[in-house]
Amino acid sequence: MPDLRTSLEHAQKNGVAVGHFNVADLVMLKAVFASAQELQAPVIIGVSEGERKFLGVRQIGVLVRSLREEFAFPIFLNADHTHSLASAIEAANAGFDAIVFDLSALPIEENACQTKAAVQKLKAINPVILIEGEIGDIGTGSQIHDVAPNASKALTSPQEAKRYVDDTGVDILAPAVGNMHGMLQSMVQGKTRKHLDLARIAEIKSATGALLTLHGGSGTNDEDLRRAIAAGINIVHINTEIRVAWRHGLEEGLAKQPHEVVPYKILPAAVEAVKQVATSRLKLFNHLN
Ligand SMILES: [Zn+2]
Numbered sequence: 001m002p003d004l005r006t007s008l009e010h011a012q013k014n015g016v017a018v019g020h021f022n023v024a025d026l027v028m029l030k031a032v033f034a035s036a037q038e039l040q041a042p043v044i045i046g047v048s049e050g051e052r053k054f055l056g057v058r059q060i061g062v063l064v065r066s067l068r069e070e071f072a073f074p075i076f077l078n079a080d081h082t083h084s085l086a087s088a089i090e091a092a093n094a095g096f097d098a099i100v101f102d103l104s105a106l107p108i109e110e111n112a113c114q115t116k117a118a119v120q121k122l123k124a125i126n127p128v129i130l131i132e133g134e135i136g137d138i139g140t141g142s143q144i145h146d147v148a149p150n151a152s153k154a155l156t157s158p159q160e161a162k163r164y165v166d167d168t169g170v171d172i173l174a175p176a177v178g179n180m181h182g183m184l185q186s187m188v189q190g191k192t193r194k195h196l197d198l199a200r201i202a203e204i205k206s207a208t209g210a211l212l213t214l215h216g217g218s219g220t221n222d223e224d225l226r227r228a229i230a231a232g233i234n235i236v237h238i239n240t241e242i243r244v245a246w247r248h249g250l251e252e253g254l255a256k257q258p259h260e261v262v263p264y265k266i267l268p269a270a271v272e273a274v275k276q277v278a279t280s281r282l283k284l285f286n287h288l289n
Pocket residue numbers: 080081181215216237
């Protein structure tokens with residue numbers, strides 16, 4: 001079984017990216033896994049601190065590992081947006097494959113200093129765990145936003161990205177390249193799409209040579225995603241799009257059987273809705289369509 005680094009390097013060599021999908025329940029996990037298995041595409045399951053609190057850190061660790069072992073399939077687990085060392089250590093001890101150590105709200109020097117110390121502590125727990133650092137502002141909250149975030153926010157500069165990667169020893173960098181967390185209502189309706197600074201991605205890749213993650217991939221223009229992967233993005237995060245699908249699928253399952261109380265007769269509609277989104281994105285990231 002390849003580890004996450006091997007899967008990412010393999011994807012990079014083939015010019016494709018590994019899809020990262022957040023889950024908050026078993027419906028979402030089943031859907032993402034079924035989709036990845038059908039397409040034979042490695043996949044990363046992400047759980048934010050909020051999602052971990054709901055699911056249980058050790059419980060989601062065991063669930064994902066059970067799928068990896070039973071089906072001999074490259075499914076990995078990432079502690080998404082982890083804001084404290086204590087929470088990162090908890091995830092490392094639960095066997096997570098990667099941690100996004102997110103101190104991007106701090107001034108960059110302080111972010112770098114604390115992230116460097118965290119990398120050392122977490123690698124002492126598990127030498128093959130991958131640590132991702134984040135610089136720049138990509139907003140917060142994978143949900144439907146009423147208004148667009150401040151468009152004047154600074155993008156990550158290639159120079160500061162290189163210094164940050166060199167100083168901290170992170171394996172993966174999450175830059176701000178025009179991406180943002182969450183979606184606008186117009187994006188949910190398909191009327192508008194996010195666009196990325198593709199030249200900036202290529203510059204950051206060439207300056208750092210690091211593995212790169214695109215956060216907030218939901219609602220992004222498909223061609224921009226293809227070109228971002230060609231420019232050096234190795235992991236694409238999708239959360240809001242599958243949350244929207246989860247809700248619609250659940251509503252459909254309930255509406256179709258207004259008197260049903262058996263969960264496993266209602267929930268397959270939600271699994272199917274999430275699976276459709278995961279499949280569409282995995283096909284795009286892996287050049288399968
Ligand atoms: Zn994110």
